[in-house]
Amino acid sequence: MKRLLLGLLTTLTVLALNAQIKISGTVKDTKGRIIIGASVVIKDSYDGGISDSLGNFSFKTFEKGNQVIVAKYVDYKTVETPVNIGAEPIVTNFNLKEEVTELKAVTVTAGSFEASDRKKASTVLSTLDVLTTGGGNADIVASVKTLPGAQQVSEQEGLFVRGGTAYETKQFIDGTVVNNPFNASVPDIASRGRFSPFLFKGTVFSTGGYSALYGQALSSALILESIDLPDQSQATASVSTVVFGAGLQELAKNKKSSWGVNYNYTNLAAYFAIVKQKPDYFHIPEFHSTDANFRVKTKNGMVKFYTTYAASNIGLRRPDIDSLVLKDAFSIKNHNFYNNISWKENLGNGWKVNTGFSYSTNRDELSQQVQNVTNTPVTTGYSWIDNKNFSTNSRQDLTQIRTVFTKRISGISIVNFGGEYWYNYTNTTFNNATYLLKDNFTALFSEADLYITNNLAAKIGARFEHSSIINKANIAPRISLAYKTSPGAQMSLVYGEFYQKPENNFLYFNPTSLGYIKATHYLVNYIKTTSLQTFRAEAFYKKYHNLIVTPPSNIYSNNGDGYAQGLEIFWRDKKTFKGLDYWLSYSFLDTKRQFNNYPSELQPTFAASHTASLVVKKFISKINTGFNFTYSYATGRPYYNFMANGNKYDIRDQGKTKDYNNLGFSLNYLTKIGKAYAVVVASVTNVLNSDQIYGYNYNYNATYKEAIRPPAPQFYFIGVFLSWGVDKRQDAINNNL
Amino acid sequence: MKQLLVIASLFMATLVNAQGKFEAGMGKGLGMMKEAKTAPALAEASAFFERIADAEKTQWLPYYYAALTLYQSAWADPKADKDKIGEACKVLISKGMTIEKTADLYCLEQQVAVLQMMVDPMSRYQTYGATGKAALENAKKIDATNPRIYYLDGMTLMNTPEAFGGGKAVAKPLFAKSVELFKTYKPATPFHPTWGADEAAKQLAACN
Numbered sequence: 015m016k017r018l019l020l021g022l023l024t025t026l027t028v029l030a031l032n033a034q035i036k037i038s039g040t041v042k043d044t045k046g047r048i049i050i051g052a053s054v055v056i057k058d059s060y061d062g063g064i065s066d067s068l069g070n071f072s073f074k075t076f077e078k079g080n081q082v083i084v085a086k087y088v089d090y091k092t093v094e095t096p097v098n099i100g101a102e103p104i105v106t107n108f109n110l111k112e113e114v115t116e117l118k119a120v121t122v123t124a125g126s127f128e129a130s131d132r133k134k135a136s137t138v139l140s141t142l143d144v145l146t147t148g149g150g151n152a153d154i155v156a157s158v159k160t161l162p163g164a165q166q167v168s169e170q171e172g173l174f175v176r177g178g179t180a181y182e183t184k185q186f187i188d189g190t191v192v193n194n195p196f197n198a199s200v201p202d203i204a205s206r207g208r209f210s211p212f213l214f215k216g217t218v219f220s221t222g223g224y225s226a227l228y229g230q231a232l233s234s235a236l237i238l239e240s241i242d243l244p245d246q247s248q249a250t251a252s253v254s255t256v257v258f259g260a261g262l263q264e265l266a267k268n269k270k271s272s273w274g275v276n277y278n279y280t281n282l283a284a285y286f287a288i289v290k291q292k293p294d295y296f297h298i299p300e301f302h303s304t305d306a307n308f309r310v311k312t313k314n315g316m317v318k319f320y321t322t323y324a325a326s327n328i329g330l331r332r333p334d335i336d337s338l339v340l341k342d343a344f345s346i347k348n349h350n351f352y353n354n355i356s357w358k359e360n361l362g363n364g365w366k367v368n369t370g371f372s373y374s375t376n377r378d379e380l381s382q383q384v385q386n387v388t389n390t391p392v393t394t395g396y397s398w399i400d401n402k403n404f405s406t407n408s409r410q411d412l413t414q415i416r417t418v419f420t421k422r423i424s425g426i427s428i429v430n431f432g433g434e435y436w437y438n439y440t441n442t443t444f445n446n447a448t449y450l451l452k453d454n455f456t457a458l459f460s461e462a463d464l465y466i467t468n469n470l471a472a473k474i475g476a477r478f479e480h481s482s483i484i485n486k487a488n489i490a491p492r493i494s495l496a497y498k499t500s501p502g503a504q505m506s507l508v509y510g511e512f513y514q515k516p517e518n519n520f521l522y523f524n525p526t527s528l529g530y531i532k533a534t535h536y537l538v539n540y541i542k543t544t545s546l547q548t549f550r551a552e553a554f555y556k557k558y559h560n561l562i563v564t565p566p567s568n569i570y571s572n573n574g575d576g577y578a579q580g581l582e583i584f585w586r587d588k589k590t591f592k593g594l595d596y597w598l599s600y601s602f603l604d605t606k607r608q609f610n611n612y613p614s615e616l617q618p619t620f621a622a623s624h625t626a627s628l629v630v631k632k633f634i635s636k637i638n639t640g641f642n643f644t645y646s647y648a649t650g651r652p653y654y655n656f657m658a659n660g661n662k663y664d665i666r667d668q669g670k671t672k673d674y675n676n677l678g679f680s681l682n683y684l685t686k687i688g689k690a691y692a693v694v695v696a697s698v699t700n701v702l703n704s705d706q707i708y709g710y711n712y713n714y715n716a717t718y719k720e721a722i723r724p725p726a727p728q729f730y731f732i733g734v735f736l737s738w739g740v741d742k743r744q745d746a747i748n749n750n751l
Numbered sequence: 752m753k754q755l756l757v758i759a760s761l762f763m764a765t766l767v768n769a770q771g772k773f774e775a776g777m778g779k780g781l782g783m784m785k786e787a788k789t790a791p792a793l794a795e796a797s798a799f800f801e802r803i804a805d806a807e808k809t810q811w812l813p814y815y816y817a818a819l820t821l822y823q824s825a826w827a828d829p830k831a832d833k834d835k836i837g838e839a840c841k842v843l844i845s846k847g848m849t850i851e852k853t854a855d856l857y858c859l860e861q862q863v864a865v866l867q868m869m870v871d872p873m874s875r876y877q878t879y880g881a882t883g884k885a886a887l888e889n890a891k892k893i894d895a896t897n898p899r900i901y902y903l904d905g906m907t908l909m910n911t912p913e914a915f916g917g918g919k920a921v922a923k924p925l926f927a928k929s930v931e932l933f934k935t936y937k938p939a940t941p942f943h944p945t946w947g948a949d950e951a952a953k954q955l956a957a958c959n
Contacts, residue, residue, distance in 0.1 A: 051794060053798050053801065053802075055802045055805070057806075058805075058806045059802070059806055060772070060776045060799070060802050060803050060806055061802070062798065062799075062802045063798075064794065064795060064798045088835070088838075088839055140874045141877075142873065142874060142877075143874070245881050245884075545834060545870045545871055546870070546871060588871065588873070595873060633873070635912055638912050638913070638914045684912060684914035684915060685914045686913070686914060686916075691914065691915065691916065692914075
């Protein structure tokens with residue numbers, strides 16, 4: 015009986031205690047805006063609710079006495095409120111403060127196109143994009159040229175950005191600068207980049223105002239970040255109309271290290287036999303290239319080593335412009351050896367280190383010979399013809415070491431600082447005279463990435479440089495601000511000073527009389543992105559100071575200057591048309607400069623006023639085939655002929671080339687051949703066979719000029735790329751998952 | 752004696768209550784999940800599971816379900832921000848992992864990777880595809896007999912073009928393996944995940 019009573023009593027007590035109490039309120043942010051979907055819970059209990067579309071929440075609880083109510087929402091600081099739950103309903107309101115997080119914070123992106131998956135919002139070009147840009151032939155620089163800011167210059171290699179020369183753009187691999195990023199080339203024909211897009215996981219193309227971590231590039235930086243460990247071991251082979259290659263990549267069983275080797279042989283003999291070329295090649299372009307890599311994971315980081323050796327040989331004859339019968343025979347043999355080792359480590363306590371060492375040596379044997387109809391050397395007695403004979407041997411070495419420390423200061427704000435040292439050695443023999451250049455270059459830099467709120471970020475840095483050959487130092491400040499105007503949209507402002515040593519060929523005589531060439535950048539930028547669309551508009555003003563001028567006296571000075579200003583638009587859309595990916599770039603450029611032998615400020619020969627590109631890609635899963643088109647357009651570029659008049663040059667002739675049009679096409683067909691996964695690639699440049707004129711060459715007294723055209727109007731490519739052993743499942747181009 | 756009895760019964764009551772609370776909570780949550788057809792309802796179920804998980808601190812299952820229902824909410828609403836939901840799912844999964852690394856949590860990690868890959872498959876397949884594959888490998892290391900691993904692997908292959916090693920022919924044996932394993936699969940508790948048997952059978956039929 016007593017036991018029953020006790021049981022009853024307990025039950026009653028429990029029931030009494032279990033009367034539910036309602037808890038309600040609203041959740042807003044610190045600015046009073048409603049937060050939908052915030053979770054409100056009594057700590058350590060199951061009772062709680064989530065805020066509705068008006069920010070209201072309401073739930074009932076059995077909990078009693080002193081409790082803690084917790085309100086939380088993604089990217090907001092959690093708030094805890096103590097309450098005493100009695101018999102009455104409780105109303106409690108929450109104001110959550112936004113947390114500055116990497117996912118949400120605005121990033122300073124003005125002036126650059128980031129092409130990796132690291133920051134989803136600013137991803138513009140991926141490795142796949144490089145491979146599937148119609149007519150780009152898997153050349154990184156060819157793809158980058160479809161972005162605003164870059165000129166459609168095809169008569170020489172390099173990136174001409176915003177009125178800058180190719181010298182003003184530098185390429186960096188894992189932080190260290192690359193001295194000879196392009197294959198050896200002959201006059202009036204651009205060559206390809208040396209590095210395969212497969213080597214890199216991320217590419218940043220900066221068209222101005224870039225970070226203080228990089229220097230010695232007045233206009234632009236192409237920053238390449240090499241891949242980490244591959245997903246799996248694989249063997250590859252390729253056969254095509256011009257290239258044969260094989261490679262092996264081995265991932266260790268413990269997935270902590272990998273090594274790989276590749277070899278490619280390019281020979282255009284068969285291709286030139288079928289597709290007629292304008293020049294007469296006495297040595298058909300031939301390239302050997304081989305590379306090896308080793309990567310190993312360390313405790314909290316990675317060491318990467320990459321080495322490549324390439325050799326090439328090209329010789330061609332073209333009619334001499336000063337004669338009806340003579341020819342100029344030009345030949346170049348090149349050897350290039352490039353090595354890069356880098357180490358990245360997370361040291362803990364908010365510290366990171368990134369250090370790199372690179373060594374490269376490049377040798378060119380160039381010669382030009384005036385020949386007669388039977389291809390034998392001749393001396394005419396006319397200086398303007400005989401002076402075209404030359405032979406030169408040149409060796410350029412660059413040794414670099416660079417270390418950057420990163421320290422997290424508060425929240426996600428960080429400070430980067432470090433230094434670099436370059437040793438440049440150039441030894442040139444020109445017609446039996448030897449010239450030697452040595453430069454010890456040091457730089458120190460520091461830059462802070464400050465996240466003030468999720469909506470406001472600043473990058474403030476400076477760079478100090480000293481070059482021994484000109485015996486001068488400089489300090490370059492850089493400042494960027496980014497402000498988020500609405501979700502996915504931001505405005506940025508950038509200011510920066512940029513310095514660069516004069517080109518080597520100005521430094522042979524009295525180098526200390528020269529100083530740095532300099533540019534000041536101002537940019538304003540607006541970007542709106544969703545995961546499938548990007549809109550970007552950027553206006554810039556760039557002031558050039560102290561450019562090198564080369565008057566007839568050959569006394570070089572820093573008396574040149576100039577400016578570039580313009581507006582650029584970029585639009586990429588993967589959403590509007592299902593399965594179709596396209597982007598559109600437009601650049602307006604107004605630029606003039608006095609440099610080299612220009613007698614006054616003129617629009618340079620490598621600058622078109624209007625440039626536009628449309629890139630369209632469509633993959634049709636049913637037939638496993640992708641179709642890629644690239645249309646590029648540029649208005650005509652100026653050309654000049656200058657003549658010495660006392661100690662200055664006069665313009666003897668000038669004009670503008672016709673507009674440039676190029677439609678490139680490529681298709682990729684995915685299939686299986688035996689056990690190998692195969693990609694068949696076919697591509698053609700200048701599908702419409704437009705007459706492309708890049709400029710003009712003049713005879714010695716400017717009575718005759720000849721258009722510079724590509725060696726053949728079109729370039730065709732057909733190839734098969736095979737891979738074994740790799741599980742390509744994750745490589746699948748999946749539209750139907 | 753009487754006092755002893757009271758103490759003992761109170762002790763028992765507390766014990767039963769504590770155990771019953773988790774079971775009742777999980778039962779209610781699974782009921783909510785079953786009933787939920789819309790994204791908000793799934794999000795509510797997710798919040799409920801998360802509350803259980805945060806209160807219990809030693810159970811991975813409520814984190815699993817909190818992430819699973821949140822993941823489902825991303826598919827239920829075509830306008831959902833898949834990246835944001837995916838990131839939130841990852842936080843829940845990693846909280847579950849700190850309690851216990853289980854095959855089912857790894858399976859869910861793969862599902863979330865596929866969810867985020869689908870935002871932009873062309874440019875994301877390399878990174879997210881690799882993450883998903885690694886997650887299934889980890890799941891196999893823990894429990895190679897979990898039938899959901901093979902179902903999810905099969906689904907990925909099924910949706911991969913044949914030229915890249917996908918297609919019905921290669922997916923079929925995986926679905927068959929999954930169906931076979933489901934025949935003997937017994938969840939450790941009534942609250943352990945059970946889904947997948949019907950889906951695997953349906954996909955196997957679709958391969959024929």
